[in-house]
Amino acid sequence: MPSGTHEQPAPEKADQEMTETEPEKPGDTQTEKVNGEAPEAKEDKIPNKVESTEKEREKDAEAKGAETEPAESQKDETKPAEPEAPESKKEDVKPAETNGNAVEPGSREDDVPSTILEKGVIYFFFRSRVNVDHPEDVNDVARSYMVMRPIPLDAKLGDGPIGDEGNCRLLALPKKVLPKSGKDKFVTFVEKCKTSFANLKESFMTGSEYETKTAGTKHTPPVTPLAEGVYAITSTGRESHLAYIINIPAEIGELQKDFGLKQRGSFVTSVKNPEQPPLGNQNVPPGPEYPQDIIDEFRGLRWKPLEPKFLDYDHAQFLMIGEDYDKATEQRPKDERENKAAPEEEMDKLEGEDEIRIKHLKGDDAVFTDLGISSQEFPKVSTTW
Structure with missing residues (x-):
């Protein structure tokens, strides 16, 4: 182990590179992350509202009788397409969060x-x-x-x-x-x-x-x-x-x-x-x-x-x-x-x-x-x- 008695070669005079570094701006990264997550949080609520609405419609259909079932069925076929958009957006965000880290x-x-x-x-x-x-x-x-x-x-x-x-x-x-x-x-x-x-x-x-x-x-x-x-x-x-x-x-x-x-x-x-x-x-x-x-x-x-x-x-x-x-x-x-x-x-x-x-x-x-x-x-x- 080196001690105070070791002879050590003196480092050469520092070049200009020693003063080249700039202060970091960590705030930029944090802002991007928050902005990236906010839309996702809102979108998570959409599927829950759609599910609740569909259940209410099903109850109404039972009360009104079989004649309303075709109309309700058509609505059921078209409505589930709405929550699919948020799901696809979530998948796009994930790669950015992992940042390709090995x-x-x-x-x-x-x-x-x-x-x-x-x-x-x-x-x-x-x-x-x-x-x-x-x-x-x-x-x-x-x-x-x-x-x-x-x-x-x-x-x-x-x-x-x-x-x-x-x-x-x-x-x-x-x-x-x-x-x-x-x-x-x-x-x-x-x-x-x-x-x-x-x-x-x-x-x-x-x-x-x-x-x-x-x-x-x-x-x-x-x-x-x-x-x-x-x-x-x-x-x-x-x-x-x-x-x-x-x-x-x-x-x-x-x-x-x-x-x-x-x-x-x-x-x-x-x-x-x-x-x-x-x-x-x-x-x-x-x-x-x-x-x-x-x-x-x-x-x-x-x-x-x-x-x-x-x-x-x-x-x-x-x-x-x-x-x-x-x-x-x-x-x-x-x-x-x-x-x-x-x-x-x-x-x-x-x-x-x-x-x-x-x-x-x-x-x-x-x-x-x-x-x-x-x-x-x-x-x-x-x-x-």
């Missing part, structure tokens, strides 16, 4: 390993330097990023895109590459937490142009998707780990390897106490505004094993140290005694479900489908520069 909560049995603190889908991106539309190596990259989309621990992945729950995290990697071994110790920042795919598209993914007095118009390229996969934050008690498995591309290439990605990889992770001063000459944003109960958990120490709750604050900082994938997926003796699945087994299940989901979403285009963007607006997933 996440199926409650589908796992209660044998989820206690070592897994969080799991979900992870995306990797990079942004080229200003005016560089065709990068040739990492030197042409301004910043790389990870986007975490957590899902419930008892959930499985079914068909369709990942629903937009507004719980994504945008993480910035100032070093641009991921740690490859225990010698690499890189700090990562939470640039934006609890954000939506829609907000990421508007404030992070798109490119922009701006004017300068000396160089004229400058162009900031849109982000380039690097990879997609599944992840888990695990704990062995004394250490925390971030493990991942890549599904897009099916086989990583030169491009992914240059960024430190592996088909299966993991890191030892420790979150930084914001009350401790930054290491070296780091130019970092203000620390996260943790509540006092979280601050107290550090007990005055500089570092603490990472837990998901620490990542739900903007500007949270955590250290990643390269390691072997197997170390992040070790099973605790307690889980073994209780016949719970090993962390590696749960990761394999999630990987398999995500792989099937991707195939049904036209392969690599699943990245764009999940994020709700057009594949024509952004570079394709590639394995070479």
Whole structure:
């Protein structure tokens, strides 16, 4: 576990992307939902009124005799058509409510390993330097990023895109590459937490142009998707780990390897106490505004094993140290005694479900489908520069 004595490379100076995010507008989604449900509530009452009217007519028909039966029969044949319209409208609303969400909560049995603190889908991106539309190596990259989309621990992945729950995290990697071994110790920042795919598209993914007095118009390229996969934050008690498995591309290439990605990889992770001063000459944003109960958990120490709750604050900082994938997926003796699945087994299940989901979403285009963007607006997933 990292301590205050670890030497850590100072993150590079934050680029302009660190200030690009915009405030979310959660109210828009809520308004749409209310407006969508109101007509349905009114329509539910219509069938009840029709049924009541028909019963009264039947009683009148019995009292008047058989001569009125044909007339009443004709009315009966035409009236039931009225309540059918509300029923068809209900069916049209249902797909909008589900939002095509592939996440199926409650589908796992209660044998989820206690070592897994969080799991979900992870995306990797990079942004080229200003005016560089065709990068040739990492030197042409301004910043790389990870986007975490957590899902419930008892959930499985079914068909369709990942629903937009507004719980994504945008993480910035100032070093641009991921740690490859225990010698690499890189700090990562939470640039934006609890954000939506829609907000990421508007404030992070798109490119922009701006004017300068000396160089004229400058162009900031849109982000380039690097990879997609599944992840888990695990704990062995004394250490925390971030493990991942890549599904897009099916086989990583030169491009992914240059960024430190592996088909299966993991890191030892420790979150930084914001009350401790930054290491070296780091130019970092203000620390996260943790509540006092979280601050107290550090007990005055500089570092603490990472837990998901620490990542739900903007500007949270955590250290990643390269390691072997197997170390992040070790099973605790307690889980073994209780016949719970090993962390590696749960990761394999999630990987398999995500792989099937991707195939049904036209392969690599699943990245764009999940994020709700057009594949024509952004570079394709590639394995070479």
